[in-house]
Amino acid sequence: MKYILLIAATLLTGIVLPAQKKIPLELGTDFPYKTNKNLNELLALERKGKGRKIIIDLFGSSCVVCFRMMPKMQEFQDKYSDSILVVLLGKEDRDIRKVFDKFKSKMSLNFDPVYDSAFFDTYSIPFLPHYIWVDENGVIRAITGPDELNPTNFERFIAGLPIITKGVITKQKFDDSKLFLVNGNGGPDTGFLFRSVLSRWDKSQSTSYPKHLKYSAKGNFFQALSVTVSDLYMYAFLEWAWWDTRDTVYGKIYPVPVGFGKETLADKSPRYSYSFSTSLPDSGNTLLRRALRNDLATYFGHEAMVVDRMMPCWKLIAMPKAKERLKSRYQQTKYSGSYTSINFQCVNISTVIDLLLSSKQDDYPYVNATGIDYPIDLSFEAVLYDRESVVNALRKIGLDLVLSEQSMQVLLLQRRQIK
Numbered sequence: 001m002k003y004i005l006l007i008a009a010t011l012l013t014g015i016v017l018p019a020q021k022k023i024p025l026e027l028g029t030d031f032p033y034k035t036n037k038n039l040n041e042l043l044a045l046e047r048k049g050k051g052r053k054i055i056i057d058l059f060g061s062s063c064v065v066c067f068r069m070m071p072k073m074q075e076f077q078d079k080y081s082d083s084i085l086v087v088l089l090g091k092e093d094r095d096i097r098k099v100f101d102k103f104k105s106k107m108s109l110n111f112d113p114v115y116d117s118a119f120f121d122t123y124s125i126p127f128l129p130h131y132i133w134v135d136e137n138g139v140i141r142a143i144t145g146p147d148e149l150n151p152t153n154f155e156r157f158i159a160g161l162p163i164i165t166k167g168v169i170t171k172q173k174f175d176d177s178k179l180f181l182v183n184g185n186g187g188p189d190t191g192f193l194f195r196s197v198l199s200r201w202d203k204s205q206s207t208s209y210p211k212h213l214k215y216s217a218k219g220n221f222f223q224a225l226s227v228t229v230s231d232l233y234m235y236a237f238l239e240w241a242w243w244d245t246r247d248t249v250y251g252k253i254y255p256v257p258v259g260f261g262k263e264t265l266a267d268k269s270p271r272y273s274y275s276f277s278t279s280l281p282d283s284g285n286t287l288l289r290r291a292l293r294n295d296l297a298t299y300f301g302h303e304a305m306v307v308d309r310m311m312p313c314w315k316l317i318a319m320p321k322a323k324e325r326l327k328s329r330y331q332q333t334k335y336s337g338s339y340t341s342i343n344f345q346c347v348n349i350s351t352v353i354d355l356l357l358s359s360k361q362d363d364y365p366y367v368n369a370t371g372i373d374y375p376i377d378l379s380f381e382a383v384l385y386d387r388e389s390v391v392n393a394l395r396k397i398g399l400d401l402v403l404s405e406q407s408m409q410v411l412l413l414q415r416r417q418i419k
Contacts, residue, residue: 196278322398
C-alpha cells in the first residue's frame with residue numbers, strides 16, 4: 001500500500017528529490033548544457049540564431065504539478081516567443097515519454113522535450129518542478145519554482161532585470177509529542193489566536209493531519225496542523241476528518257460538509273488554513289469533542305448538525321462475467337507496476353478504489369458495489385493520476401464507475417447569520 005499512498009501524495013505537491021552529494025547549480029555561472037548532446041545542440045543553435053533567453057523546465061514522470069504547469073508554460077512561450085525559448089528537460093525513466101505524450105495530446109502542447117538522466121544524476125535538483133532562467137549568453141540568472149512564473153517576471157527577464165523571487169522558507173522544527181507553539185515547538189509561542197491554541201497556518205510550519213479526533217498517544221492533547229474550517233467541524237461533529245477504504249466509516253460518512261438545505265459544498269476555504277491544539281483532562285472523546293465544538297462556536301460561530309441523507313457517489317460495479325476472470329490465481333499478494341501500468345496479484349477489491357482516489361477529480365466518494373469479497377488480480381495500462389485513463393482501463397477488464405446515490409451521515413454547515 002506504500003506504493004498507492006505515494007501516488008496520492010503527488011497530487012497535492014511537487015516532488016522533493018532525495019538529497020545526495022551533487023554539484024549545485026549557481027547563479028552567475030554558465031548553464032551546463034554539454035551534459036546532453038541534444039540539449040547542447042539546441043542551445044548552441046539558439047545562441048547562433050535568435051539569441052533568445054531560455055527557461056529550462058525540469059520535470060519528472062511522477063510530478064503531477066510539473067504537468068499541470070505545462071499549459072501555462074505553453075501560454076508564456078506563445079506570448080514571448082520572440083524573446084524567450086522554453087525548453088522542457090525530462091528526467092529519463094521508463095514512464096516519462098508515455099506520460100508526457102499522454103498530456104501533450106490532452107493539453108494541446110507544442111513542446112518537444114529533451115530527455116536525460118545524467119543531468120539529474122550530476123546536478124543538485126532539490127525539487128520538481130524546477131525552472132532555470134538562462135540569459136542569451138548561457139548564464140544562469142535565476143532558479144525558481146512555479147510561484148515565480150508570471151508575466152511580471154517574464155518581462156523583467158526579457159529586460160535584463162532580476163527575477164522577483166519569494167524568500168527562502170526555512171522549516172521550523174515540530175515535535176508531535178509536545179504541545180504546538182509552546183517553547184518554540186513548530187513556531188513562535190506568540191503565534192496563537194485562541195487557547196486552546198488556534199493559529200493561522202503558514203508554510204514555515206509543519207503539518208499534522210490525524211484521521212480522527214482522539215487523544216495523542218503521547219499525552220492528553222489533540223493537535224491538527226494545516227487543516228480547513230471544514231476539517232475542524234468534521235472532527236467536532238463526526239470525529240473523522242478523512243479515512244480510507246479500510247476504515248469502518250468508509251461509505252457511511254460523506255467526506256465534505258454541505259450547506260443547510262442545499263447540495264453545495266459549505267466550505268470553499270483554502271486546503272490549508274489553520275492549526276489547532278488543545279490539552280484536556282483524560283475524560284475520553286466526549287469531553288474532547290465538546291471542547292472542540294465550544295472553541296469553534298467561540299471563534300467561527302458556524303451552525304452545524306449531522307443528518308442522514310441520500311448523497312451522490314461513484315459506485316464501482318463489476319460485469320457478471322468479469323468476476324470470475326478477476327478472481328486471483330495466486331496465494332500471495334504482490335504489487336508491481338509504474339505510473340502507467342498496474343500488475344497486482346491477490347489484492348482486495350478496495351485496491352481499485354485506492355487507485356481511483358489517486359486520480360480523484362471531485363468530492364463524490366467511491367463505493368464498492370461489485371459484490372466481490374475475494375482476492376483479485378489486476379493488470380492494465382493507464383496514466384494513474386488521470387481518472388479518464390484509469391476508468392477506460394477498468395472497463396476493459398469488466399469494471400466500471402456509475403454515478404449513484406447512497407444514504408450517508410452528512411455534516412450540514414453554514415455561517416451563523418448576524419442579526
